Amino acid sequence: MAAKRKALVLGGVSGLLGQSAADIFQDAGWEVVRIGRRDIDFSAKDASYRLEGLVDSEEPELILNAVAYTKVDAAEEDADLAGVLNRALPATLGRIVKTRPCALVHYSTDFVFNGKKKSPYDVDDKPGPLNVYGKSKLAGEEALRACDLEKCLIIRTAWLFGPGRGNFVLTILNLAKKNKKINVIFDQTGSPTYTLDLAAHTLKLVEAEEYGVFHLVNSGQASWCDLADESIRLSQIECLVNPVRSQEYPQKALRPAYTVLDCARLFRVTGIKPRPWPQALRDYIYTYLAPEMHLGNEG
Template structure:
């Protein structure tokens, strides 16, 4: 990808999505013209309608953040999760085929079963256990089967960031008025700050080295450790107590260990993602400052 200021990025889901909004902001700051969409409407599920939309927008790059992300509800709504996470990516790929427009598609650590115990590589078997994870895995496959020349698939995890509800913000809200909370400690993953993910995505795209990548902040944490660090950074006196998953039952099976190895990204860009600890501190400080100014 060249770096001409006149380039245009189309962010599917960039109007209100947690990741989409950060992507739109990062690309705009880098000098790109940015166009965003809301959540997918019925016309987006028709290849010809979507192709006409892409031709009208005439972007130099399409970033797909459209996804069904309600992990537990997906167990009750498997067909809707499949429609958004599997069928729609395939439709996007078919609509772009022959248009010579690169596509960036975002996927998830939930494609893995969490039984490995060491950080997951891109080529490790995707053996999801939840409906959400299975449909996201199938969405990846739908795109790969099309043989697109210019495709990035970026798996990421445990997103938190500005302007939208997320786990860290929820923990801060709970701890503001409580003396203690219990948070699961036996699920370990890769916390990821959406502004960092957006910047790293931009750097990766500029390499033109298409393929499948894992991308997250460096380090690993349990949900309990992530919550504890956020609460500490906010200066709250709330105690975060570790609890096992069995004490916080959820409908969907979560991977017990889903840390992502990002060395392929580093090899392509020369960038080592910064530690999640730094990222969560920055996020909490910015959230606290925003609350104080209101």
């Protein structure tokens, strides 16, 4: 019997995307080694030494990096740590895989763009991040490009929801259960994306041995208000979504107004067109949240 293909999934123990990616690769027959904080603290001084040792002992065919500093507002006052996780870690991974027969998948974000465009962002559009988080993620991409790796896939994604960890949809539904009316921002538009779809399409790209920069999000676009509204409707909760402007809901980090991502390159190369986000959202809510919310299953 042929040996299983082996992947190290950084963030695979607790990350929103990392857990879905680890599950999808495992279900597809890969041997998956999930790396969490208990294995390596990537902000520690000895992290790169330990990571290199781990790669040499496990000899994976693929490293999938779903570790990041993702707290967009906190990053404004924690630029050093954001830089360690979002720039230095990918740089270290680039150095490690450069001299080993190992492919690398790294995730980046729609927040590398300034949001001033009025149509979906293509992979070749010029980045211009508005906040510390976006700048640190762009620096991570640049560090990887500087390594000039043969087998490196950089996937920009956005507005994630999925099982295993808190996310915008879960937060909204918890608020909606406790309130008759909630305020949600309507003047930011993006690409809501289901982690399980993202992971499944990542697997396809890996199997097709496609490398370079890809945008990978569910189809369609939404404001935070649209996403909240649809989540509440699908969950059959009685709660009104009151649209508010970003200005009325001040946050530490400036956010881009429009960051819908265009997946044209993904389609050109693989023929994959991710399904519309409302379909994916329905799957997430009915599969993972409905039992808890007693949706349609109380006889």
